[in-house]
Amino acid sequence: MARPVVELIDICKTYDTGATAFEALHKVNLTIDEGEFLAIIGPSGSGKSTLMHILGCLDKPTSGIMKLEGRDISKLGSNDLAAIRNKRIGFVFQTFNLLPRFNVLQNVELPMVYGNVSPFNRRKRAMEILETVGLGDRWHHLPQELSGGQRQRAAVARALVMNPAMVFADEPTGNLDTKTGAQIMQLFKDLNDKGHTIILVTHDRDVASQTKRQIEIRDGRVKEVKG
Amino acid sequence: MSLLHGIMVGCKEMWAHKMRSFLTMLGVILGVAALGAMFAFMEGMIADMQKFIRETGGVERVTCSSDQIPEDQLAFSSLNRQRRMKDIAALKSNIPDIDEYSPEVSLGRDYPVQHLNKTVRVEVRGVTMGELALRNYEVEKGRFICDLDRVKRQRVCVLGTYASDELFGSYGDPLGRTVRIGGKNFKVIGVLKHYQAGNGGFNFMSWKNRIVFIPLETTWMVFTHNKDITALDIQVKDTAKVAAISQLAQQVLFHTHRHISCLQMRTNEEMVENFSSRTAAFNITLGIVASISMLVGGIGIMNIMLASINERIREIGIRKAIGARNIDILSQVIVEAVLLSILGGVLGVGVSLLLTKFITFFVKENLSTPIVKPEQLLFAFSVSVVVGIIFGIFPAFKASQLDPIEALRHE
Structure with missing residues (x-):
């Protein structure tokens, strides 16, 4: 029986837009276990992003309890959440979001800069992880010198470098051609096979169908599709 | 981070x-x-x-200079007398805290001093030993004017570097030579230190070098034919007392000058302030x-x-x-x-x-x-x-x- 990485209990998120309050998430209950490969699907405006932001500790729920590795984190302050994002959560974005003035190695080292890892260990660990994603020989390139697929691999390396409890991939193939997108999906599958918990956020059902479990979110409510 | x-x-x-x-x-x-x-x-x-x-005597120096006589005293201003040695005597006997006196007679700022065919125009001043301490001069070669020179009305002089360089620049050591001051022969007994300050070719201490000293009493006998002094400076080493003593001295001199306010004591302190x-x-x-x-x-x-x-x-x-x-x-x-x-x-x-x-x-x-x-x-x-x-x-x-x-x- 796998350990749950994250548990959401009656999570609500309400945005106060002046006259009317908009309920983005309504009593969401969700448990994600260690080693899962999960896709969150849903059209834009469904609350998909909100759910990801809350799961990714970028945002706080209005009500409800969120447990990360058994610890209630729904009441934590921004500094504690920053530390959790740093150590337990990795992000991969649609637009890669690498820092343009840093080379691949420095980009991958960045989470460790905030994690107070010593420069020697930073470099060692970053090179290790770059080998894993197949960019070992590209560490000295700037992001703009790389192809889209390579950039996304660098971003995956950055997400994994702190050995997080889970990795969020927000439309990771959205800016890539079909072939490169498939390669990135294969990379995620490989990582999942190695035991990483991966949560894919997408509106593309073809992409979502490659995962082991899918949940759909519509009008702030979560529905299990497959799993 | x-x-x-x-x-x-x-x-x-x-x-x-x-x-x-x-x-x-x-x-x-x-x-x-x-x-x-x-x-x-x-x-x-x-x-x-x-x-x-510092070169003009530091804050220890008090200058006694002539002041405008007030209008209500003008009518009897002829009663007033020049500053003389009796002023010094009065100061000495009444204010023991004064450390040094320097009565002077100046013959003017461009008095001719000659050697052979060369002439320089410098200030010629009749002085006493006190001048060294009060005006902060130092003798480079030879000696300064001493009390015996004054008593014997010796015709000796001490040259500033301006006069010595101009007159003796190419003739070697001026000591023991004779210069003519206002047509009278004076033996050179000393040369003062050279004073230099400022930037580039400009020496704003040059006034200090353009000087020739002769004994006070000799000046009276040879040149002025009276016993007046043109400047009277005093030195108070204890700087805390300068202001008080300057006031006391003014009062003493007020008496010796028959209550005519013709003198003004000024301290270097004011200059500093x-x-x-x-x-x-x-x-x-x-x-x-x-x-x-x-x-x-x-x-x-x-x-x-x-x-x-x-x-x-x-x-x-x-x-x-x-x-x-x-x-x-x-x-x-x-x-x-x-x-x-x-x-x-x-x-x-x-x-x-x-x-x-x-x-x-x-x-x-x-x-x-x-x-x-x-x-x-x-x-x-x-x-x-x-x-x-x-x-x-x-x-x-x-x-x-x-x-x-x-x-x-x-x-």
């Missing part, structure tokens, strides 16, 4: 916007340069002024100019940091997403602002040194040699660093408060 990382990011940003960074720094550069150059010139002026005061108040005014003016340019420089830094974080909202979002705390973002922006100001400060110190040299090179006359003190440059530099911190705080705070989700969405 490591400081090293912040510095690296700051350097990359500066390098990526070289022109912008330089223009931003310009305000700080000018501020620091103005401050540094101002310090150097003020320090030079103060040093020269102190030297001047006058000087320091002028220095203060000068300092304040230049200080304001320097602070304004620092302020402008600081606002420039703030402006550019605001522009910079505006361009890098997304970057801040990324950093926050991967675990940067607010304080990490805050300190990074401050580090970048301080980097700008430090670089500006370093360049400013360099420019201030150049500026000092440049001004000294082109303005030779009437200018004190600037004195560059490292601690003052360090001060000017630290001001720039403080400016960087102060004006970095607002942009840094703004950056640190950005919402990571909003920031990540920013295009």
Whole structure:
């Protein structure tokens, strides 16, 4: 029986837009276990992003309890959440979001800069992880010198470098051609096979169908599709 | 977050916007340069002024000079007598705290002194031993006028370097030679030290070299044929008593001059005060100019940091997403602002040194040699660093408060 990485209990998120309050998430209950490969699907405006932001500790729920590795984190302050994002959560974005003035190695080292890892260990660990994603020989390139697929691999390396409890991939193939997108999906599958918990956020059902479990979110409510 | 990382990011940003960074720094550069150059010139002026005061006898000296006789005393002003040795006697017997007296007779500022076919025009002054201490002269060669010279009305003289160089420059040692002062033969018994101060070819101590001393009593007998003295200076070694004794002396002289207020005692203290108040005014003016340019420089830094974080909202979002705390973002922006100001400060110190040299090179006359003190440059530099911190705080705070989700969405 796998350990749950994250548990959401009656999570609500309400945005106060002046006259009317908009309920983005309504009593969401969700448990994600260690080693899962999960896709969150849903059209834009469904609350998909909100759910990801809350799961990714970028945002706080209005009500409800969120447990990360058994610890209630729904009441934590921004500094504690920053530390959790740093150590337990990795992000991969649609637009890669690498820092343009840093080379691949420095980009991958960045989470460790905030994690107070010593420069020697930073470099060692970053090179290790770059080998894993197949960019070992590209560490000295700037992001703009790389192809889209390579950039996304660098971003995956950055997400994994702190050995997080889970990795969020927000439309990771959205800016890539079909072939490169498939390669990135294969990379995620490989990582999942190695035991990483991966949560894919997408509106593309073809992409979502490659995962082991899918949940759909519509009008702030979560529905299990497959799993 | 490591400081090293912040510095690296700051350097990359500066390098990526070289022109912008330089223009931003310009305000700080000018501020620091103005401050540094101002310090150097003020320090030079103060040093020269102190030297001047010291060379004219220091603050221990009290000068007794003639004053306008008040109108209500004009009718009987003929009762007044010149200053004579009896004034000295009165001062001596009444005020024991006076350490040194210097009665003088001046024959004028350009009295002819000859040797063979050469003539110089210098001040010829009949003096006593007291002159050395009071006017701060030193004998370089030979000896000074002594009491025996006065008693015997010796025709001897002590030359300042101006007269000795002009008259004996090519004839060797002037000691033992004879010069003609106002047509009378005087034997040279001593030569004074050479006094030099100022910048380049300009020597503002040259007045001190243009002098020839002869015994006071000899002057009376040979030249003036009376026993008047034209100047009477006293020295009080205990500087705390100078003001009080100067007043006492004035009262004593009031008596000896039949209650006619023809004399005015003046202390060098007043000169010092006058000087320091002028220095203060000068300092304040230049200080304001320097602070304004620092302020402008600081606002420039703030402006550019605001522009910079505006361009890098997304970057801040990324950093926050991967675990940067607010304080990490805050300190990074401050580090970048301080980097700008430090670089500006370093360049400013360099420019201030150049500026000092440049001004000294082109303005030779009437200018004190600037004195560059490292601690003052360090001060000017630290001001720039403080400016960087102060004006970095607002942009840094703004950056640190950005919402990571909003920031990540920013295009």
